[in-house]
Amino acid sequence: MHELGLTMEIVEIAVERAQGRSVKKLRVEVGKLAAVVPDSLRFCFDLCAKGTVLEGAELVLDWVPGRARCGSCGADVFLKVPYGQCTCGHSDLTLLSGHELIVADMEVV
Amino acid sequence: MCGTCGCEENAMHDHDDGHTHDHEGAHTHSHGNDHGHDHSPHDDKRLKIERAVLAKNDGYASFNRGFFAGRGIFAVNLLSSPGSGKTTLLERAIGDLARDMAVSVIEGDLATDRDAARIRAAGAPVVQINTGAVCHLDAHTVGHALEDLAPARGSVLFIENVGNLVCPAMFDLGEHERIVLFAVTEGEDKPIKYPHMFARASLVLLTKVDLLPHLSFDVESALGFAREVNPRAEVLRVSARTGAGMTELYDWLRKRSEPVLGGVR
Numbered sequence: 001m002h003e004l005g006l007t008m009e010i011v012e013i014a015v016e017r018a019q020g021r022s023v024k025k026l027r028v029e030v031g032k033l034a035a036v037v038p039d040s041l042r043f044c045f046d047l048c049a050k051g052t053v054l055e056g057a058e059l060v061l062d063w064v065p066g067r068a069r070c071g072s073c074g075a076d077v078f079l080k081v082p083y084g085q086c087t088c089g090h091s092d093l094t095l096l097s098g099h100e101l102i103v104a105d106m107e108v109v
Numbered sequence: 110m111c112g113t114c115g116c117e118e119n120a121m122h123d124h125d126d127g128h129t130h131d132h133e134g135a136h137t138h139s140h141g142n143d144h145g146h147d148h149s150p151h152d153d154k155r156l157k158i159e160r161a162v163l164a165k166n167d168g169y170a171s172f173n174r175g176f177f178a179g180r181g182i183f184a185v186n187l188l189s190s191p192g193s194g195k196t197t198l199l200e201r202a203i204g205d206l207a208r209d210m211a212v213s214v215i216e217g218d219l220a221t222d223r224d225a226a227r228i229r230a231a232g233a234p235v236v237q238i239n240t241g242a243v244c245h246l247d248a249h250t251v252g253h254a255l256e257d258l259a260p261a262r263g264s265v266l267f268i269e270n271v272g273n274l275v276c277p278a279m280f281d282l283g284e285h286e287r288i289v290l291f292a293v294t295e296g297e298d299k300p301i302k303y304p305h306m307f308a309r310a311s312l313v314l315l316t317k318v319d320l321l322p323h324l325s326f327d328v329e330s331a332l333g334f335a336r337e338v339n340p341r342a343e344v345l346r347v348s349a350r351t352g353a354g355m356t357e358l359y360d361w362l363r364k365r366s367e368p369v370l371g372g373v374r
Contacts, residue, residue, distance in 0.1 A: 002244055009162050017158050028162075035279055035305040047132035082308040083338040091340050101162040107155050 006101065007044035010084060013103045015052050021108040023057040032066040032097035033082045057106075066098030155207075166280055169248035173283025176255055181373030183366035184266045186282050188301075188306060189290035191272030194316040194349055196224045198290065199267055201349040203231040206359060210370070211264035215254045217246040217271045224269065234258060245277040246270050263373030265366060274303040286365055289342075292317040293324055297331035300338045307338045312361060314346065319348035 014026050030036055038061055045059045066079035071092035077084060079098060085091045114153060133292040161167070177184050187195050196216075203212050213234040216224045225237035236258040238250055260266050268284060270277045289310035291299045294317060307313065313335045315328065328346070335344055343361065347354035 002279060005247075005342050006162050009165065013160050013162070017156055025285060033305070035275065083304055088213065091337065103160050103162060104160045105155060105157045105159070109154075 002067060003040040004044045004048075006036065007041060007048045010045070010103055011048040011052060014054055014106055018053045018106070018108055021053060023054045023095055023106050024107050025058045025060060025106045025107040026054060027060040027106065029062045029064050029102040029104050031064045031098040031099050031100035032080060033095070033099050036101060060102065064097055064100045067096045068093035068098075069096055116131050117216070153215040163281075166248050168251050170281040170283040173248055173252055173255065176252070177283060177285070177369070180260070181263045181369055182260050182266050183264075183362075183369040184282070184284040184286075184333070185267065185362075186277075186284040186287045187267055187269045187290065188274070188277050188287060188310070189272060189316075190274045190295065193272070193290040193292040193295065195269050195272070195290055196227055197349045198316065198347070199233075199269065200227055200231040201231045201355060202359070203228065205352075205355060206265075206362075207232060209359070209363075211261045211367075213258055213260040213264055213265065213266050213267045215246075215251060215258060217269055219230075219243075219271065234260070240271060244271055244273050244275075246282060247280050248282050251282045263370050264363065265370075274299070274306045276292075278305040278309055285369060286311045288312045289313060290314045290316050291331075293321055293328070293331075297327050298334055300331075300334040304338045305373065307335060307342070310339060310342045311365075312341070313342050315344065315346045315356065317348060317350075318346045318353060319351045 010028060014023060030038070041061065042059055049057060051056050066082070068077045068079055068084070069075070070077055070086035070088060070090055071094060072090035073086060073088040075086055075088065076096070077086050077093055079093075082098070083091065083096070084093060086093065118323070176182070187199070189195055199214060206212055214228045216222075216228060216235055216237045217240060218224055218237070219240055220240065222237040225235045227234040236254045238246060238254050240246065240250070242336070247267065260329070268282055287310045289306055289326075291313070294316060300313070315331060332344055335342065345354050345357050345361065347358055349355070
């Protein structure tokens with residue numbers, strides 16, 4: 001349930017940026033490997049947004065794929081979990097993306 | 110670039126009447142030729158933020174890193190599920206390393222200072238953090254604990270995280286190394302069930318190996334799962350009760366801490 005703490009942070013960032021304006025839509029980029037449960041994030045968002053300019057705002061989650069580079073053959077590998085194997089058989093992978101958790105932008109009224 | 114209309118933010122652009130100017134975001138303004146217009150009305154409705162949710166934590170983690178670097182302190186984040194033997198391991202290590210290196214501890218638990226009492230009894234300075242309902246330690250809380258603990262220059266600091274194989278993985282505390290423990294009583298497939306935690310470890314400790322004769326735990330299969338998730342991590346088998354494998358752990362600590370502690374001695 002670290003999503004509660006993360007959502008409090010998300011709401012704080014957005015409220016600060018909104019400067020009192022009502023928010024219609026908030027977009028957050030979430031990496032596939034970020035260990036964040038989307039349902040949990042939405043549940044916490046409704047809770048945390050209550051009584052703020054974000055109350056009733058739509059939370060849009062944009063997924064960033066998990067991508068890694070193989071240390072052996074240099075190919076790009078797409079991952080759903082934070083480990084895996086390249087088609088060449090090696091599992092020495094360096095993660096390039098997928099850990100993101102970024103408050104991207106929002107639409108205000 | 111604006112995702113709605115494709116314009117470059119703050120870009121220079123041409124007007125029909127031949128003048129150019131720099132737009133700082135969206136605004137309404139008048140032109141000299143008596144017409145007034147509103148530039149891209151949607152622009153001021155759409156606000157760019159682009160801020161990492163964990164930026165604040167990562168900032169505090171950098172602060173902690175500076176604290177460690179300035180005092181030549183080697184910091185280790187100890188992670189595992191509850192009951193894998195983190196505190197017992199520390200009790201043993203504090204006694205064994207007493208002549209070798211100065212050790213202090215930050216303890217993280219939801220409630221009670223029972224672990225801190227055990228560490229104190231073992232002979233190391235300790236500060237207990239009670240997180241209440243929070244399932245992990247964050248860099249800010251650890252920063253305050255560092256002020257209270259004031260670890261000695263050239264010492265080793267163990268941060269015993271809240272027992273949890275999920276949430277603490279996300280939170281950088283500014284540590285040099287992450288050690289993840291899993292006990293032979295837990296099941297061989299822990300690493301692939303909780304990959305986020307194991308993928309970021311520099312050392313995996315298989316603990317309570319003295320119990321192996323009483324269990325059907327398959328060590329090779331467990332080590333295989335750990336290697337699958339994290340081929341770079343080293344793996345050691347230890348028993349804090351019998352002392353088996355502890356020398357190898359201390360050797361690992363000496364080797365890894367040398368670049369940090371070496372400069373202070």
